[in-house]
Amino acid sequence: MAEVKRFETDVAIIGSGGAGLAAGIEARDAGARAIAFEMASEFGGAAITSGGGCMIVGTPLQKEKGIEDNPDLAFDDWVKWGGPSVDKVWARYYIEHSLHDLYHWAEGLGVKWVDMKTQEGNSVMRWTRAERSGLGLTTHMIDGFRGRGGEMVANTEITGIKFDDQRVTGIEGINTETGAAVDVAAKAVVVSTGGFNSNLDMILEARPDLCGDKILEGSGPGSTGSGHKLVRRVGGQLTHMDHVWFYAYSTPDYRDPNQRRGLVCRQIPGYIWVNQQGRRFHNEALSGGNSASPALLAQTPRHCWAIVDTPMKAGLEVADPYYRDGAKVNREKIEELLADSPFIKKADTLAGLAEEIGVAVPTFVATLERYNQACRQGLEEEPEFGKPLKSSKPFDTPPYYAIQFFPLARKNFGGIKTDLECRVLDKHFEPIQGLYAAGEACGMAGGHINGSAGLEGTMLGPSIFSGRVAGGWAAREAGHGDGFVGKANRG
Template sequence: MTESSERRVTHEADLVIVGAGAAGATAALEAHAAGATFVGLDQLGEFGGTAITSGGGCCIAGSRFQQARGIEDSWQLALQDLIEAGDGEADAEWGRFYLEHSARDLHDWLQERGVEWIALKWQEHHSVPRWHQPKGAGRGIMLALWAEMGRLGLQDRWHFNMTAEDLLLADGRVVGVLARDQQGALHEFRGQAVIMATGGFMGNLEMVLEYGPHLRRVEKVLVGGGRGAQGKGHRLLERYGAQLTHMHNLWCYVYATPDYKDPEGRRGLVIRGIDDNIWVNENGERFHNEFYTGAGMATPAVLQLPRATCWCILDRAMASQMDIADPYYRRGQEVLRDRVEELLAHSPYIWRGDTPAELARNAGLNVENFVRTFEGWNALLASGAEEDPLTGRKLKGLKPFTEPPFYAIQFFPLARKNLGGVRTDLQCHVLDRANRPIPGLYAAGELCGQAGGHIAGKRALEGIMIGGSLFSGRVAGAWAAHEAGYREPVHLDARRPLEAATV
């Protein structure tokens, strides 16, 4: 570290890494494994990015974990699913690269670094269960990677509360970033190449509405991206001619209600653990098979409602099982029940009633229709029918509404992950608008729509977001290190068959 004449602190290494989330972490470890040094920075005060707050579920095809549970899967099957879900907009080359490597270079690689896989879940658009759940969710993954950095003596290479504001260029190459610390002092981070891993823009409502015009008519769009997901990397790289692609592909969920504690009223809370619920529109009628809660199926159903909002109905027993995916409502794996009760009691978007009619009146729903829906649902479950004739929902094991008070939680679309971003080649070089690499500049993670620019297309396979970010981070770290003079990353070379690509 040196002080230049302009009183800028200078930090130097082979590589500069911007962003200490999923992609930044794996880029750092991969660069180190190749022998390169790095210096990293993040605008937040601590390591982990959005990834540390995430569910951490990774889309992995053909893992030993699946095999041990008798699930037959392959990267070819997963690629077919990816392409179908992407509806003509998934990047098949990046999809193949990622999925072919996912068992070895994600599942095994993370496990070797202390990540414990604990369950497999089926998710929409997947032919088989391949959403691999890590112990401790995203936190479990990121703390394992941080511990690995501790073992390797790399933790102090990271500078926190440090925001990259500009790129540094020399002879037409990117050679660093100009950053500002919390006190306003300028810092130069210099290296032979820069890896941008600044995450997405789903914490920035203006960008969400800019790129998602279909959301502008929506009464209320909630933001659900990470705190650091402000799109700063997109804006910065755009200024230097980087190509942004498929920016309109936004991954929104609808099982979210406003966080009434947010002073700006923009953040949303994702509600989980309420499998027995039903959803109604303002006419008090069901409109969707509530088994499918995901972005690919539930979100379009809610967006086509006149006000793009609906109400989720629970009884007291169901409300007692409710879980909220937000740090305020959890301590690690434990749900803080008193805080959930506080939300149920105080949110202006949650209504209650001792009878269905009272609930409908309080929530502003059509009372007559709602009572019919409510009683009809209970009667259907009592009849022993196996399938709901209206939506095809399977009824086995679902519990009826019995115990008052009954609740209506208003749901709105919540912008969670962006599926488009900065376009890169298969070595993570950032491409300009004429598809030429910008010398010295690499990018990975959600900045690149998780990998390459648009690995997923219109609809994603769940788990490909953090999975794609972790994997593309490794690819960026490996190839940037190579550019800085270190080993050729044959193990992460999309042109080589996997068997030939040993570490």
């Protein structure tokens, strides 16, 4: 008989990303015992590799820069961007609490908020980054959870939620190293397993309109949608699953044995994107998920070629640890990618490049010539799509490169449906006793807080916030504390 490793706790948490850690900290602060189970060998999920930027309203950093912001303005921006499917109650809840219950709360864990960035769709700057990005933010949360006596168990994939007499009684799983069964008795369970954008089958199930196109997996390796399946099996509802958020600037990772993952290519100043008809189709300076991605998805076929000449190539960065030495870009590995990837073509002339990528030579050359002319004329913007030319130059230095970009599924704005206490709801909109969910597994919070588009920073922030809410109410169900209360921004 194989060994069974048994645990007993008040709150069992599935996943150790931003939401799971926040749930654990909150549960411990309420006096409940809490254990986080993580299937990977390392803790932190997608949160630890993230940009660490959160949309926060009314911060000291904004005040220092003389930026006037308030929850009403942020809410208007949020709803305009996310469209009719925004969960307005959850959006309000997050926005109204982001200052105290995220910014200052995280400071209490040792997080330092260091700078801000303008992001598309916001009327003022409010994307706020933690020192050392997602690594800094999440490391402080891991330390905060452990420092409060929270337990973390790695290499443990949870494969079932135990259900008895109309309520959840624990979870079960497997130690992925030893194969030993894991059995957990718990008074409440928090599902914080992240999204499903590293599971192409689930992406295409949610977006059948994209079957037949090449779509790249682009979230953390643990974002396989396992929590969605666990919750479904005990009667929980999923909602807005088609709200998959894509980015446009990604080329296939040719080293991936499954040929499914994408590499995010950033920071190529001055490059342009050309479709398979040899034409530009977008202002490349607007590279966000609500502008560039719909533009790319509207092309036939749904891919494009990022065109780069030799000086521009020097700015290419790939957001993947293989292509970096810590904070530094590893240029040798970038050269290896340019030389070896079957999705990157090279030629000594623009006409030759067009032939390499199978695009009509006269159209392609004319597209490049029009763009070059705008650069040579010293225009502020090129006239076709309004791209600012400040960091641009003509394509004039061979060899030229064409990097093939496909839509990269990065974030999930739909998922497990919960109420405002993060209780998982069944098909009658009744809470399932003892079962809570938070973070990207719930489309960041509640099921669809962002609607169909997010303002950036509206993934990590709401994931952490909803994690806190879930942890507080799960602890209460386990007999500890009064549930999550928090402090409103203008309270």
